[in-house]
Amino acid sequence: MAVLPIIKADNPILRQKAKRVPRIDARIQKLIDDMIETMHAANGVGLAAPQVGVSLRLFVVQEYREEDDQLVPGKIFTLINPEVVKTSGEQEVEEGCLSLPGYVGRFSRANTITVKGLNREGKPTRIKAEGFFAEAIQHEIDHLNGILFFDHLPSLDQLRQLRPKGKIAEPDVPNDDIMGERHPQSS
Ligand code: NI
Numbered sequence: 001m002a003v004l005p006i007i008k009a010d011n012p013i014l015r016q017k018a019k020r021v022p023r024i025d026a027r028i029q030k031l032i033d034d035m036i037e038t039m040h041a042a043n044g045v046g047l048a049a050p051q052v053g054v055s056l057r058l059f060v061v062q063e064y065r066e067e068d069d070q071l072v073p074g075k076i077f078t079l080i081n082p083e084v085v086k087t088s089g090e091q092e093v094e095e096g097c098l099s100l101p102g103y104v105g106r107f108s109r110a111n112t113i114t115v116k117g118l119n120r121e122g123k124p125t126r127i128k129a130e131g132f133f134a135e136a137i138q139h140e141i142d143h144l145n146g147i148l149f150f151d152h153l154p155s156l157d158q159l160r161q162l163r164p165k166g167k168i169a170e171p172d173v174p175n176d177d178i179m180g181e182r183h184p185q186s187s
Contacts, residue, residue, distance in 0.1 A: 001033045001034055001036075001037045002034050002037065003034070003037055003038050003041045004034050004035070004038045004052040004053075005052070005053075006038065006042060006047075006051050006052060006098050006099060007050075007051060007052070007053050007099060008099050008100070009097070009099045009100040009148055009150075011053075011099075013050055013053055013055055014050055014051070014099060014143070014146065014148060015146045016050065016055050016146050017144070017145055017146050018048075018049065018050050018055045018056050018057045018058075018143075018144045018145075018146075019055060019056055019057065020056075020057050020081050021056050021057060021058055021080050021081055021118075024080060024118065024120065024121075024122045028056075028058070028080075028120075029120065031049065031052075031054060031056075031058070032058070032060065032078050032120050034052070035047050035049065035052060035058075035059075035060045036060050036076060036078075038052060039060055039062070042098050044098045045061065045062050045064060045132075045136050046059060046060060046061035046062065046136045046137075046139060046140045047059065047060050047061075047098065047140075048140045048143030048144055049144075050143050050144065050146075051098060051099055051143060057080065057081045057082065057144045058078070058079070058080045058081075058144075059078075059079055059082070059140035059141070059143065059144065060076060060077070060078050060079075061076070061077050061079070061133075061136050061137055061140055062074065062075070062076045062077075062136075063075050063076075063077065063129075063133050064132050064133055064136075065133075066131055066132065071132060077119075077127055078119055078120045079115060079117040079118070079119070079125070079127065079137075079140075080117050080118040080119070080120070080122075081117050081118055082115045082116070082117035082141060082144070083115065083116055083117060084113065084114075084115055084141065085114040085115060085116050085126070086113070086114045087110035087112065087113045087114075087138075088110060088111065088112045089110060089111030089112055090108050090109070090110065090111055091108060091109055091110070091111040091131065091134075091135065092106060092107075092108050093106065093107065093108065093109050093135045094106045095107070095135065095139060095149045096149070096162070097139070097148060097149050099148070100148070100149075100150070102161060102162050102164070103150075103159045103160065103161055103162065104159070104160050104162060105149060105150050105152070105153045105158055105159050105160065106158070106160075107149075107152040107153055109134070109135050109138050109152075110134060110138060111130060111131065111134060112128070112129065112130040112134050113128075113129050113130075113134045113137055113138060114126065114127070114128045114129075115127050115129075115137055115141070
């Protein structure tokens with residue numbers, strides 16, 4: 001396994017509509033392993049193949065459950081050639097992306113989503129998600145369609161810059177910054 005370089009938002013690969021994965025072979029298995037390792041190394045909650053320069057319809061995402069106002073990490077899902085079956089409701093999100101470190105933006109997404117596709121064993125699978133997990137899945141599907149989170153903002157002026165890494169937090173951390181932590185550079 002290897003940590004792969006994550007390409008940045010100005011790379012044209014991130015603007016392509018990714019191609020379907022034709023066959024789940026050893027090369028794809030290695031890509032999935034490397035993407036999971038890369039996601040962990042970057043403290044992300046999800047990662048789409050185009051972000052490591054591979055324009056294929058495939059992403060990995062870690063499930064988070066909300067418990068007592070905390071996000072608890074759960075299972076890691078791999079979805080290949082995903083299709084959205086259904087969405088419902090609306091949630092306001094504050095989202096970032098590993099391809100645009102240090103910035104977040106607020107906008108709205110569906111509150112629940114059902115997606116289907118293949119898992120890494122090539123078996124048809126379906127994921128039903130809500131809240132933060134649903135947000136992450138929508139973010140990754142956007143990546144497969146050449147969409148970046150800030151495309152959802154009316155203007156780039158609405159991007160908010162996070163506190164630079166390494167700066168010591170002030171004693172009274174405003175709620176907003178806690179949100180920034182809860183919504184890490186998602187993916
Ligand atoms: Ni992203």
